Amino acid sequence: MTEWFQSLIGHGLGWFVATLILILMISLPLMLAVAMVIYGDRKIWAAMALRRGPNVVGPFGVLQSFADGLKVFLQEVIIPSAANKGLFLIAPIITFTVAQLAWAVIPFGKHMVLANINVGLLYILAISSIGVYGIIIAGWASNSKYPFYSAMRAAAQMVSYEVSIGFVLVTVVLWSGTFNLSGIVEAQRAHVFGIINGFGFNPLLFPMAVVFLISAMAETGRAPFDLTEAESELVAGYQTEYSSMVFALYWLGEYANVLLMCALNAVLFWGGWLPPIDWAPLYHIPGIVWLFIKVLAFFFVFSWVKATVPRYRYDQLMRLGWKIFLPLSLFWVFLVSGYLMITRYGV
Amino acid sequence: MREKPLVDLSQYLPILLFLGVALAISGAFVVLPMIVNRLTGTAKPNPDKLAEYECGFPAFEDSRAQFDVRFYLVAILFIVFDLEAAFLYPWAVSLGGIGLTGWASMMLFLVELGIGFAYAWKKGALDWE
Numbered sequence: 001m002t003e004w005f006q007s008l009i010g011h012g013l014g015w016f017v018a019t020l021i022l023i024l025m026i027s028l029p030l031m032l033a034v035a036m037v038i039y040g041d042r043k044i045w046a047a048m049a050l051r052r053g054p055n056v057v058g059p060f061g062v063l064q065s066f067a068d069g070l071k072v073f074l075q076e077v078i079i080p081s082a083a084n085k086g087l088f089l090i091a092p093i094i095t096f097t098v099a100q101l102a103w104a105v106i107p108f109g110k111h112m113v114l115a116n117i118n119v120g121l122l123y124i125l126a127i128s129s130i131g132v133y134g135i136i137i138a139g140w141a142s143n144s145k146y147p148f149y150s151a152m153r154a155a156a157q158m159v160s161y162e163v164s165i166g167f168v169l170v171t172v173v174l175w176s177g178t179f180n181l182s183g184i185v186e187a188q189r190a191h192v193f194g195i196i197n198g199f200g201f202n203p204l205l206f207p208m209a210v211v212f213l214i215s216a217m218a219e220t221g222r223a224p225f226d227l228t229e230a231e232s233e234l235v236a237g238y239q240t241e242y243s244s245m246v247f248a249l250y251w252l253g254e255y256a257n258v259l260l261m262c263a264l265n266a267v268l269f270w271g272g273w274l275p276p277i278d279w280a281p282l283y284h285i286p287g288i289v290w291l292f293i294k295v296l297a298f299f300f301v302f303s304w305v306k307a308t309v310p311r312y313r314y315d316q317l318m319r320l321g322w323k324i325f326l327p328l329s330l331f332w333v334f335l336v337s338g339y340l341m342i343t344r345y346g347v
Numbered sequence: 348m349r350e351k352p353l354v355d356l357s358q359y360l361p362i363l364l365f366l367g368v369a370l371a372i373s374g375a376f377v378v379l380p381m382i383v384n385r386l387t388g389t390a391k392p393n394p395d396k397l398a399e400y401e402c403g404f405p406a407f408e409d410s411r412a413q414f415d416v417r418f419y420l421v422a423i424l425f426i427v428f429d430l431e432a433a434f435l436y437p438w439a440v441s442l443g444g445i446g447l448t449g450w451a452s453m454m455l456f457l458v459e460l461g462i463g464f465a466y467a468w469k470k471g472a473l474d475w476e
Contacts, residue, residue: 016364023365027372076389077381081397082410089377096373097366104365115361122436123362144399145410156418159425166432173439240400245380249373315475318421322473326428327464333435334457337442341450345443 022114026103034255035065041255041303048307068248075244080142083241087141092242092249095134099256102127106263107182109273109287120181121169124264125162128219131257132158135228135238138250142241150237153314154221154228160321161218167329168212171336172268175199185272195278198271204339208332209269211325213301216261218321220254223306227314258302259295266294420472431460 006014039054039062046053054061079085105120107113117123132155139151173179176187176199192201200209218225229237239250266272272294273287312320384390399406438445438453467473 019361019364020368023361023368027365027368073380074383074387074389075380076384076391078392078396080399081394082399093370093373093377096376097369100369100372101362101365104362114365115358117358117362142399143410144401145406145412146400148410149414152414152418156421159429160421163425163428163432166429167435170432170435170439173436174442177440177443179436179440235400244384245376249376318473318475322424323468330457330461330464334454337439337450337453340442341447345446 019114023104026114027100030100030103030256030259031252033259034252035069036062037255037259037299038065038251040299041306044300044303045307048304072248073245077244077246078241080144080241082143084141084143087137088241089246091134091138091141092246092253093134094137095131095253096249096256098127098131098134099253099260102260103256103263105181106260106267107185107272108291110182112273112288113182116180116182119179121173121179121184124181125166125169128257129162131253134253138242139238142238144241146235146240147238150228150234150240153234154238157221157225157227157317157321158219160318161215161325164211164321164325164329165215165219167326167333168208168215169268170333171205171208171329172199174333174336174340175202175205181267181272185267185274188271189274190278197274197276197278198269200269200271204336205269208329209265211329212269213265213298215321215325216265217302217305218317220257220261222258222302224309224311225317226311227317230311259299262295262298262302263291265298266291270294417475424467424472427463428460 002015002018004014005018008014009017042064043053043061054064057063057067079088102124104115105113105117105123107116135154135158136151139147139149139154142148172184176184178184178187188198191197191199199205217223221228228234229239234240239247242250270276271290273291275282275285275290381390399410401407434456435453438449442450
């Protein structure tokens with residue numbers, strides 16, 4: 001596509017237009033996916049509680065999210081008089097910008113990646129670290145008690161689980177030998193018994209896949225780790241003072257982050273756009289379909305856990321992060337690197 | 348024949364462009380409703396509406412009050428371990444090239460970190476009562 005535009009309107013401009021279209025082809029479907037996934041989340045949650053869920057707007061209620069979006073769009077934007085107005089409005093912008101930006105390096109197919117950078121995994125880590133700012137600035141700028149406490153909790157929770165995520169990623173990098181996400185997916189081709197694609201099927205890496213999945217839930221503040229917006233304690237957490245579309249940006253950002261974490265689970269441990277089995281006929285199905293199936297499967301797991309597991313206490317959350325996941329993943333770095341030193345590098 | 352550069356900067360340009368697009372979309376989502384508000388007349392601020400949230404009464408105290416020092420402790424521990432992870436990344440990608448010496452020295456480093464971690468655990472820095 002880039003070449004076609006370049007032949008049409010010149011080299012530089014052609015590249016610019018083609019890249020812009022590619023970006024919008026990620027960004028706009030992402031927002032659509034988030035709207036549908038919010039609907040799906042509510043529907044799954046309702047089904048597990050033997051309720052109907054949204055079923056009025058459109059067939060089976062599929063247009064519910066769009067109706068909600070229109071409603072919040074027309075609502076009044078309330079900026080509390082005590083708030084730091086600039087920061088108050090910048091915080092949701094940071095959250096949603098960062099939630100979109102991480103998708104730049106996710107490979108959707110063999111060559112379907114916007115920015116095929118060498119350090120894709122580091123980029124994801126850096127971007128997800130910036131996400132903390134959106135929340136902590138919101139809590140501070142609201143100048144209200146509950147958002148402030150919630151922001152403190154959120155920051156401590158996110159950094160705690162980022163530590164174990166960091167070590168889990170080291171084990172993946174050790175095995176694949178690259179930070180490039182497409183390279184990591186390629187390294188998983190025929191990984192187990194020369195026929196199964198995916199690090200997660202490797203018994204040595206499977207525990208890390210589980211740790212990553214649980215840490216991903218904690219990192220995005222999803223139930224059972226949704227202490228940042230525990231409604232019985234903190235009203236609505238750091239979003240308490242927000243209203244209208246500015247509030248909805250946090251929703252969009254949260255679900256975009258959940259989808260990102262599902263995609264990362266798929267890409268890092270379950271073969272990304274590769275079919276689960278390295279068998280030629282399965283490659284006729286486009287890679288993006290495999291990735292979507294995996295992402296939706298993980299999203300179902302997220303919803304399932306949300307509907308069934310009771311919320312953690314804060315001390316339990318911290319205990320799980322620092323006393324179980326951190327030593328475990330640290331030990332696994334030793335285990336995996338030692339195993340590779342003996343088997344692959346022959347020491 | 349030019350050697351392929353280690354860092355392909357041209358791959359980072361789309362990210363910069365994406366940053367602009369993402370900022371524009373999020374900014375539009377914040378600014379547009381405020382304009383629509385003014386036009387449709389839904390924006391009717393009054394002092395009670397603009398007051399900070401409290402359960403039906405004026406707030407007792409300043410919200411920027413003291414908070415638990417443990418959050419600070421978690422932040423410090425995070426810096427230690429995240430930095431440690433940052434040391435591990437370059438080591439992890441080049442494990443094949445550095446041989447037994449490279450592996451052993453990192454394991455030594457991990458053991459030292461483990462001793463520090465055990466100390467922090469023993470001191471109760473990881474407890475959250």
